[in-house]
Every structure is written in structure tokens, then in C-alpha cells.
Amino acid sequence: MSVKDFIKGYVLVEVSGNYCERFLNLASKKGISVKNIKATENGKVLMKIYIKDFFRIRSVARNSSCKVSVYKKSGLSVKTNKYRRRTAFVCGVLLSVVLIIYLSNCILAVEISGNKTISTESMKISLKEKGVRLFASNKIKGREIASELLYENPLISWAGVTVDGNKVIVEIVEKPELPEIYNPELKYNIVATTDGVISSYYLKKGFSVVKQGDTVKKGQLLVSGVTDSSAINIRYLNPEADIKIVTWVAESSQAYLEQNKDNLTNRVIKDTYIEYKGKRYGITRKVPFKYYNVKTTEKTVFPYVKYVKVEKIENVPQKILYNEKELFEIERKKLYNNIISNLTEEYKVLETKYDYVSDGEKITTTVTCTIEGPYIEKITSDN
Amino acid sequence: MAVKERMAELMEMPKEIILNYPKMTVTGKNEISVDNIIGIVEFSDKIIRLNTQTHILKICGYNLVIKSLTQDGVDITGEITSILLE
Numbered sequence: 001m002s003v004k005d006f007i008k009g010y011v012l013v014e015v016s017g018n019y020c021e022r023f024l025n026l027a028s029k030k031g032i033s034v035k036n037i038k039a040t041e042n043g044k045v046l047m048k049i050y051i052k053d054f055f056r057i058r059s060v061a062r063n064s065s066c067k068v069s070v071y072k073k074s075g076l077s078v079k080t081n082k083y084r085r086r087t088a089f090v091c092g093v094l095l096s097v098v099l100i101i102y103l104s105n106c107i108l109a110v111e112i113s114g115n116k117t118i119s120t121e122s123m124k125i126s127l128k129e130k131g132v133r134l135f136a137s138n139k140i141k142g143r144e145i146a147s148e149l150l151y152e153n154p155l156i157s158w159a160g161v162t163v164d165g166n167k168v169i170v171e172i173v174e175k176p177e178l179p180e181i182y183n184p185e186l187k188y189n190i191v192a193t194t195d196g197v198i199s200s201y202y203l204k205k206g207f208s209v210v211k212q213g214d215t216v217k218k219g220q221l222l223v224s225g226v227t228d229s230s231a232i233n234i235r236y237l238n239p240e241a242d243i244k245i246v247t248w249v250a251e252s253s254q255a256y257l258e259q260n261k262d263n264l265t266n267r268v269i270k271d272t273y274i275e276y277k278g279k280r281y282g283i284t285r286k287v288p289f290k291y292y293n294v295k296t297t298e299k300t301v302f303p304y305v306k307y308v309k310v311e312k313i314e315n316v317p318q319k320i321l322y323n324e325k326e327l328f329e330i331e332r333k334k335l336y337n338n339i340i341s342n343l344t345e346e347y348k349v350l351e352t353k354y355d356y357v358s359d360g361e362k363i364t365t366t367v368t369c370t371i372e373g374p375y376i377e378k379i380t381s382d383n
Numbered sequence: 384m385a386v387k388e389r390m391a392e393l394m395e396m397p398k399e400i401i402l403n404y405p406k407m408t409v410t411g412k413n414e415i416s417v418d419n420i421i422g423i424v425e426f427s428d429k430i431i432r433l434n435t436q437t438h439i440l441k442i443c444g445y446n447l448v449i450k451s452l453t454q455d456g457v458d459i460t461g462e463i464t465s466i467l468l469e
Binding site: 020021024025027028029031033034035036037038039045 | 422423424425426427428447448449450451452453454
């Protein structure tokens, strides 16, 4: 079937009778275009007639004493006739085709990778200005955008922008952190960052001000980068030293012996919402219990659109009466973990002391840790 | 008719236009198109007989199909074995 045949629409008819030739001659004389005339084994003739000519063959058939029956219908007009009553279906199909074409030609996701110091949000804003945003056309000039990113942001050493279907992948490589450059015009000093006692003192470069075993205060000068002697003129150095200071860190907390503890039951009320641009749409059911905990889970199903599930779990608080030792143990562990959570590998806990005071209702727990570590920092000053 | 024929010869004009003589174009062994026909006399998948101004044209073969039929001409395809002028 040619394109012309499909657009015009045709009917495959079967002509039977004793005067099929007469039928053909009359049809051609009437200007009816007849195509693909085939003789079948049982003396019938199959032929293709355009739909507009089909209604004109009635008189031809009558005059030639032939019977005409439709064998097959095909073409655009036949198809449209079929779907004429199903307008909603046709509209739906057309709409979905338009949507597919539109959505396949726009950006639905922007993936940024490789950024460590540069925030993803600032990258997104920068890309937005260059036309890389959600629902914008995915026909973007990746190389130009990458070079613009490089030009704008001095922290980026390489950038690549590629389009993978509906997703724009932005890969960046940040410049490595540059070592601190010694500025000879500035005066560098090493000072203590805490009060304590110097446990080890190893000077690499600079001029020592204190010695091992000295008690120092926070901000006290430990190594100076400036010298002024009679032998040589004023000289500036970038001081370096491995200094360890022993210090004491104490933390305390109060806790009541009688406490309320969460007791979650199996009664749960689940609400689901669709969140669009911060607004939630859905039905909120009445909660039949007084106290409850809320657990919210969100899932992004489409840009700006989130599926939110809110679970309200009944909570019947339970009163628990601790004894002093039991509560002290809990609080002690909590405080100790709190202290060591702020320490890096360079710091070492030498000694730990625990103590508590009780007034019958509550206990006050104190944890004191003796910590050794490099509590020093290098500062610059113009003085 | 004789005058028309002579005139066509004198003017060197195509006879199929002036005299409505049939014009046959055979392409290979499988296609034949005939212009200026009057009508179809017989039609089957083995024999097609066409009426023209001057004679009856008999086309024999196998699986003969009339590709298109218009007021003036016909295009036939199929395995043509013989063409007879009766």
C-alpha cells in the first residue's frame, strides 16, 4: 500500500457475475480509477477502488449485472471513522504523544558530581543561569557551558557537561588544595589553643619561648617566628614544631531518677499526601489516641512533586524509676562518648575520672578526662 | 480515416494521437501498457483480450494482473508469454 493509497483510503472489492469485463469497461468509462485487478479461481475479480469512487460503482454494478461485495477496507479515512466516536481515547493518545515528545526533549534531572568544596546548590544556580534547569530544552551546548563554568569558578580545574537522554550530567574536578604559602612580610607564631601542661616539645623551625613541663594558657605564645638579637637583624621565620599539651576536659549533666520513657504501641494511623512546591494535598485522618510520635517518609516522584507518607504511632509514655548507680552508668557513658566524639586520632585520653552527686530526686554526673594532644595553632600577626 | 492517416504521415504527427491507434509499451517480460483501448473483452489470470480501434489484442501469460485501468489505457503485469494481434 502506497502513501497515496493510505491517505485517500481504498476498498478492496470482489466482483462476481457473468460480465465482469463489462463492469470494468463501464467503470473505466465513468472515470472510476480501478487498480490491482486480479482474477480469482472461482471466476470472481478482486480490485482496489478509492473510497470516493466506491459509491459510484452501484450503477455500474447494476448495468453490468454484477454483484459487488467489500473484501477489505483500509486507509486513513477508515481509521479515523473507526475512532470518530472515541474522541476521549483519540484525545488521550494525542495528548500522550505530545507529552512524550515534549518530555523526551526536556531536562528532567541535573546530576552534579565531583564537587567537594563547591556546594551543589551554588552549582545549580550557576547552571540555571546558563539554561540548564528542569523542563528546559535538552538541546544544550555542553562544551560552552563547561567552559563558562571553568571561567566563572576559579576552584574548578575541569568541567564536563553531557546530556544523557533527559538527564544532564555535570562532572567537575576541583583544584587540589594549595599548600600554605609562606608570606615573608607576615609574622608567624605558634600559640596554645587550650590551658594545660606541655608534655612534649620538639622544635623544627622557629624560636622557642616555652619548654617541656611548662604550664601554658590559651593563646599563649609557644614558638615565635620573629627573632631580634644583637648578632643578627630582625628575622622572620615560618615556625614549625611538634608540641603536645596535656589538658583536662570536664563535662557534667543532671538526670532525674524518675523518667518518662516512650512506649510505642502497634496502633498506627497512616496518611499519604502528594506534596507540590511545599504544599501537601491529601486527606488527614482523625487520630483516635492522645499521644503519638510522627514518622514522615518522603519520596520524590517527579521534579517538585513528592509522595509523602506520614505515620502517627501511638505513644503511651511509661514511667521508669532508676536507681542511682544505674542512672550514673548511663549518664557516665553518655558524657564520655560526648567528650571523645570531638577528638581526632592525634588526641589521646590518658586518664578518666567519674563522679556523681545525688539529692534524692536527681543525680549530677561529672566526667573529667585528661587528654594529650596537639592543642596548638599557627597564627599570623602584624605586631 | 485514410485522409487522416495521410495527413498524419504528411505532418509527421504521432498516429496514436491523430488516429487513436493503440500504442503498446512492453517493459521486459513482465510489464505491458496499452494506450487507446476501447475496452476489455476477456479477463482472466491467463488471458487478457483488449479491444482497440484496429484489432483485438490478446495477451497470454500467467498470473496476469491489471495494475491500473483508466479510460484510455491499461497497465498489465505478470508473466507474459505471448502477445497476439487478432
